[in-house]
Amino acid sequence: MALSGLQIYKLLPASSKDADVKTHGNCKECGFPTCLAFAMKLAAKQVELSLCPYVEEESKNQLEASAAPPIRLVTVKGTEHEMKAGNELVLFRHEKTFYNPAGLFVRVKDNQSDAAEVAKAVNDYLVDYVGMELTLDGIAVEDVGGDFGATVAAVKEQCGFPLILLTEDPAKAEAGLKAAEGTTPLLWAATSDNWEAMAKLAAEYKVPLTVRSDDGIGALADLADQVKGAGVEDIVLDPGARDYSGSLAASTQLRRLALKQNERRVGYPLIAFAGDDPILAGQHIAKYAGYVVIDRFSPATVYPLIVMRANLFTDPQKPIQVLPGVYEINKPSPGDPLMVTTNFSITYFAVANEVESSGLPGWLLVADAEGMSVLTAWAAGKFDAERIAKSVNTTGIAEKIDHKRLILPGHVAVLMGELEEELPGWDINVGPREAVDLPNYLKTQWG
Ligand code: SF4
Numbered sequence: 001m002a003l004s005g006l007q008i009y010k011l012l013p014a015s016s017k018d019a020d021v022k023t024h025g026n027c028k029e030c031g032f033p034t035c036l037a038f039a040m041k042l043a044a045k046q047v048e049l050s051l052c053p054y055v056e057e058e059s060k061n062q063l064e065a066s067a068a069p070p071i072r073l074v075t076v077k078g079t080e081h082e083m084k085a086g087n088e089l090v091l092f093r094h095e096k097t098f099y100n101p102a103g104l105f106v107r108v109k110d111n112q113s114d115a116a117e118v119a120k121a122v123n124d125y126l127v128d129y130v131g132m133e134l135t136l137d138g139i140a141v142e143d144v145g146g147d148f149g150a151t152v153a154a155v156k157e158q159c160g161f162p163l164i165l166l167t168e169d170p171a172k173a174e175a176g177l178k179a180a181e182g183t184t185p186l187l188w189a190a191t192s193d194n195w196e197a198m199a200k201l202a203a204e205y206k207v208p209l210t211v212r213s214d215d216g217i218g219a220l221a222d223l224a225d226q227v228k229g230a231g232v233e234d235i236v237l238d239p240g241a242r243d244y245s246g247s248l249a250a251s252t253q254l255r256r257l258a259l260k261q262n263e264r265r266v267g268y269p270l271i272a273f274a275g276d277d278p279i280l281a282g283q284h285i286a287k288y289a290g291y292v293v294i295d296r297f298s299p300a301t302v303y304p305l306i307v308m309r310a311n312l313f314t315d316p317q318k319p320i321q322v323l324p325g326v327y328e329i330n331k332p333s334p335g336d337p338l339m340v341t342t343n344f345s346i347t348y349f350a351v352a353n354e355v356e357s358s359g360l361p362g363w364l365l366v367a368d369a370e371g372m373s374v375l376t377a378w379a380a381g382k383f384d385a386e387r388i389a390k391s392v393n394t395t396g397i398a399e400k401i402d403h404k405r406l407i408l409p410g411h412v413a414v415l416m417g418e419l420e421e422e423l424p425g426w427d428i429n430v431g432p433r434e435a436v437d438l439p440n441y442l443k444t445q446w447g
Contacts, residue, residue: 003066009039011059024054070258071267074208074234077184080160083137085269085290091259101313102285103137105164106297110146119159122297130345131322134306140293143167149175156180164188170197177205189238190227199230208234210271217253221265235268242273244280248287255288278305285309319371320345326395332361334402337446340388341409342369342377350435358439367391374409385418392423407431
């Protein structure tokens with residue numbers, strides 16, 4: 001359980017009963033004037049405990065335990081990419097934000113002749129979405145009685161993303177781990193029957209281990225405890241349910257227990273299996289899987305999943321932005337139109353895509369409006385005549401064009417007069433309100 005500032009203060013040297021330690025109280029070596037000030041910063045997670053060299057050992061253990069995240073951060077690594085799961089702090093994104101997007105893994109079987117081709121397709125799949133490059137996260141190789149080690153090796157050769165090794169057979173697991181050498185795969189799964197052998201392997205190869213139980217959350221927590229006792233710290237939980245309601249109930253209970261009850265025994269990321277059902281995969285992304293395994297790679301089903309995930313895991317308090325500056329569309333020449341908009345990603349892409357798909361050339365001046373859309377930025381005073389004029393004067397756009405005409409978004413026509421004062425000699429034109437009307441405006445009004 002996280003401690004308050006005052007609870008932390010009671011564990012710092014100024015409150016110590018040991019006279020030798022207490023002499024260091026308020027010594028300022030941490031960079032703060034008092035132990036209390038340091039305690040407050042520590043409670044807000046704005047500083048590291050290591051800044052104070054005088055904390056007693058017992059207090060340090062208590063403070064470190066309270067500072068540990070309620071859901072452990074687990075990292076898996078491929079030959080080129082890594083993926084983190086866990087470290088989440090809230091049940092609902094609007095409470096703060098979600099940090100580590102659920103990993104999407106495509107399942108291949110060890111008797112599947114095109115496993116390596118699927119791995120390559122997953123490796124090469126890349127989507128450019130409002131300036132973000134979105135990808136899948138790896139391959140889950142399943143033991144179904146084929147040559148598990150060889151399939152893992154072939155998949156690793158073709159895919160730089162992390163692997164999940166799906167087998168409950170310790171001998172197959174070891175073959176897979178050997179074939180995955182140089183990477184850190186997630187091993188699935190330790191059960192009540194095999195956990196000692198699987199935990200031994202996970203500890204030896206230093207990989208995270210999934211524990212799976214179909215017997216309820218209590219049994220899952222007990223199994224996780226046993227595996228932890230065997231020396232495995234990085235644990236992933238599989239509550240076993242594969243249907244909509246069962247998996248939703250289990251994952252919600254586990255997340256609530258970890259966050260609200262601070263139940264450390266289930267404070268680990270979850271893995272979920274969606275089969276060939278993209279809607280179930282969507283449910284797992286939203287609630288609350290760290291890893292989602294899907295049975296088939298198809299751009300038509302994967303695209304909406306990774307876009308939904310991107311929307312869910314962006315910080316709602318930070319608008320998605322593009323860099324302010326001048327953007328060239330369809331190779332413009334100096335006489336082509338100059339339009340201005342804000343640096344909110346969706347606004348930028350709405351305008352740029354409309355002009356680009358019309359085939360018309362143009363210059364797009366993107367002003368720094370702190371990532372807000374046109375009307376929001378105008379209302380907040382972040383997209384005014386002064387800022388637009390500053391963009392014109394600092395981006396060098398005047399040297400790239402041979403005219404002095406600027407098209408304002410129709411929604412901020414009210415800025416026209418002020419902008420004419422800020423940019424003497426410029427002809428300020430009011431464009432359409434909606435980006436979709438820009439091509440027609442350029443065809444009929446420019447020239
Ligand atoms: S380093 Fe800071 S927290 Fe530690 S004893 Fe000195 S003032 Fe207190």
